[in-house]
Structures are given as C-alpha cells and as structure tokens.
Amino acid sequence: MYLFLFFLExxxxxxxxxxxxxxxxxxxxxxxxxxKLTVYLFFLLFFPGIIIHELSHLxxxxxxxxxxxxxxxxxxxxxxxxxxxxxxxxxxxxFRRAIIGVAPVLFGLALIFGIxxxxxxxxxxNLMLYTFFFxxxxxxxxxxxxxxxxxxxxxxxxxxxxxxxxxxxxLNATFWHAFLVFLQKKELANxxxxxxxxxxxxxxxxxxxxxxxxxFIRKRS
Numbered sequence: 001m002y003l004f005l006f007f008l009e010x011x012x013x014x015x016x017x018x019x020x021x022x023x024x025x026x027x028x029x030x031x032x033x034x035x036k037l038t039v040y041l042f043f044l045l046f047f048p049g050i051i052i053h054e055l056s057h058l059x060x061x062x063x064x065x066x067x068x069x070x071x072x073x074x075x076x077x078x079x080x081x082x083x084x085x086x087x088x089x090x091x092x093x094x095f096r097r098a099i100i101g102v103a104p105v106l107f108g109l110a111l112i113f114g115i116x117x118x119x120x121x122x123x124x125x126n127l128m129l130y131t132f133f134f135x136x137x138x139x140x141x142x143x144x145x146x147x148x149x150x151x152x153x154x155x156x157x158x159x160x161x162x163x164x165x166x167x168x169x170x171l172n173a174t175f176w177h178a179f180l181v182f183l184q185k186k187e188l189a190n191x192x193x194x195x196x197x198x199x200x201x202x203x204x205x206x207x208x209x210x211x212x213x214x215x216f217i218r219k220r221s
Contacts, residue, residue: 024042137202
C-alpha cells in the first residue's frame, strides 16, 4: 500500500509540476507582458532546483565514467520551449544514458527527503529557516523531471528491465517467492511510509500555489 501511495504521489507531483509551471508562465506574462522577462523570472524562481538538476546529470555521468562538457546555467528560448540549463554529455550506451537522464529525480528526491527529515528530527521552529527550506523543496520538487532529451534511452531500459523481470517471474518460482517476501519486509514498508509522508509536502505546496495563482488570474481577468 505504501509503495502504491508513493507512486501515486510521484505521478501527482509530476502532473502538478507541469500545471504549476504553465500557470506561473501565464501569470508572469500577464504581469510583465514580456516573454523574455517571463523566462528570466521563471529562471530566478527555480534557480536552486535548476542547479541541483544539472549537477545531478554531471555527477551521475562522472560516476558512470561518461565524459561531460560545458554546463550552462542560463535560460534560453528555443524552438520547442525554454531551456533553463544544460550539461553536455558524450554519447553513450542506452543504459548509462537513461540513468544519467533520470539522475535529477534520484538526487532531487534524496535532497527533499533529507531536508524534511532534518526539519522533523531537529524540531526547528525558526520561521525564516523553515521558509527557506520549504522554498528549496518547492524549487527542487518542480525541477525533478527530465526533458525529452534527458529521457533518451529510458524507454529501452525500462522495457529491458520489464522483460527480464517477467522472464524471472515465469521461469523461476523461487525468484517470485523471494520478491513477494521482499515486498512484505517491515523495513521496506517503514521506508515507503516515511517517503509517503515526505513526498506529500511538495505535492501540497504545489496545490496551494496553483490554487492561489488560479484565484489571482480569475480576479485579473
């Protein structure tokens, strides 16, 4: 159940993140009437998340011995949208390319969980510190998800893993039994229970901000 809730919250965060970014873009453009200024405001708002996103690609590429080039942390309007940052990564096999592509999700979630665990464990009451950390959670949570270019090789990797797991389930009853036992482990359940509690924070933050933006835009219409 906790594993199912985790994936449900993750999908909800993905959907909310897309909706939030579109809503913010409309709001910024409505206020500034400038496409360029809208992009710069967007970039400044999500700057901490953009840094984590691009550094995640860079760090994972280094771990997998894939050479990297220039890292750019500056917004650029391109044909199919806006590029807020980028890292040059040499062409490699689909497996490593896919892992490098999804690295921001892994590092971003780890950072979000770490921040929320830190706030909870130390019982911090400083409002400014709380505000700062929740801003970081907001910025990172909405820059987790990779672009189409980042996801090159991901589909091939997922299909390969799915086929291997299906083969193991069909051909090896011992593996199937071990997998079911693993899913029922108390430690795994406790991990995803905590993960569910932490992941709900960026989801709620997005819901609140989307609601506020919606009210503001309706009033200005």
